[in-house]
Amino acid sequence: MKKESKVFGIYPVIEALKANKTLDKLYVQKDIQNPKIQSIINDAETLSITINEVPIEKLNRLTKGNHQGIVAIISPISFPPFEDTVETILATKETPLFVVLDQISDVRNFGAILRTAECTGVDAVIIQKKGGAPVSGDTVKTSAGAIFNIPICKVDHIKDAIFYLQGSGITTVAATEKSGSYLYDLDLKKPLALIMGSEGRGISKSVLSIVDKSASIPLLGTINSLNVSVACGTFLYEVIRQRNH
Incomplete structure (x- = not known):
């Protein structure tokens, strides 16, 4: 490897x-x-x-x-151009699924998200060029090799990527505990981009202000947030559940 x-x-x-x-x-x-x-x-x-x-x-x-x-x-991988990748996916998939990471900084979380994304059929993962976790040997290990099976696109600014996805007919959904809606209340069967925030700050306010929808996960304990890779997995498997029923 x-x-x-x-x-x-x-x-x-x-x-x-x-x-x-x-x-x-x-x-x-x-x-x-x-x-x-x-x-x-x-x-x-x-x-x-x-x-x-x-x-x-x-x-x-x-x-x-x-x-x-x-x-x-x-890097152990190369990064395909963002716009070309999106257009190729849109030409071949009716209901594409993207994951956009707003400056995930922990390598193990990044790798775990890639592993779950690959297992749930995510078409591409989009990250920002600056501020995020490096694509390193640790990422390869934590992703269990999934990093080689899913396109990872780097963009200058997450907001510009979201605008491009929206312009391409993709509904953008932010995962945030600040939302008053639960993910189970959303229609996730349509072409979708899921936005996940960084471990400490969550999704930036400027990104939250432009997404189409936001949703949270029910939390029944005293801790007010989930690990980002666990939260991402929860969202992605709700997408799978809805699309297969």
Whole structure:
């Protein structure tokens, strides 16, 4: 199974870029002054690669080698273009199902969501280029390999992706405990995009303001929210239940 690998040091990272490797994230030492690293950053920005400025301690934890202030994560997968993927799915599926992740940051949650998405026939997962969990070897492991069986599209802004889906006839539903409606009250048989929020903040207010519908899951205990991967599974299996009855 192909897993994520790390490339560290100035010249190895330059070579990885030249070889058109799919870099998922670039970690750069905070406040480092090096023209070659700045040149790498410029190239990475052109390619919309996520760049994180981090303390040197973070780089030391990522690798035991001489990182020279820069570490790149090579993704185990490639990311198909968002709009092309949506159009292809719409041309072949009457009731497509998408999952949109609004900055899920935990790798294990991300992997678990991918595993459930694959098992429930989700057609594509959409993530933002910046701010989310890396597509790493841990994601591969937690997803039980599902990451290789489902398209994952990266977009600059989640809001723009939602507008595009809506314009394509897809109903967008936000999973949020703030909703006064339960997911069981919604018609989930139509073409659908389910939006899940980050572990700490949930779905951002700007995203909530543009979705077609929102829904919550009944919570009967004292804790006021579910783990995001569990919540996503609950929503997806309600979609399956409705579509098969």
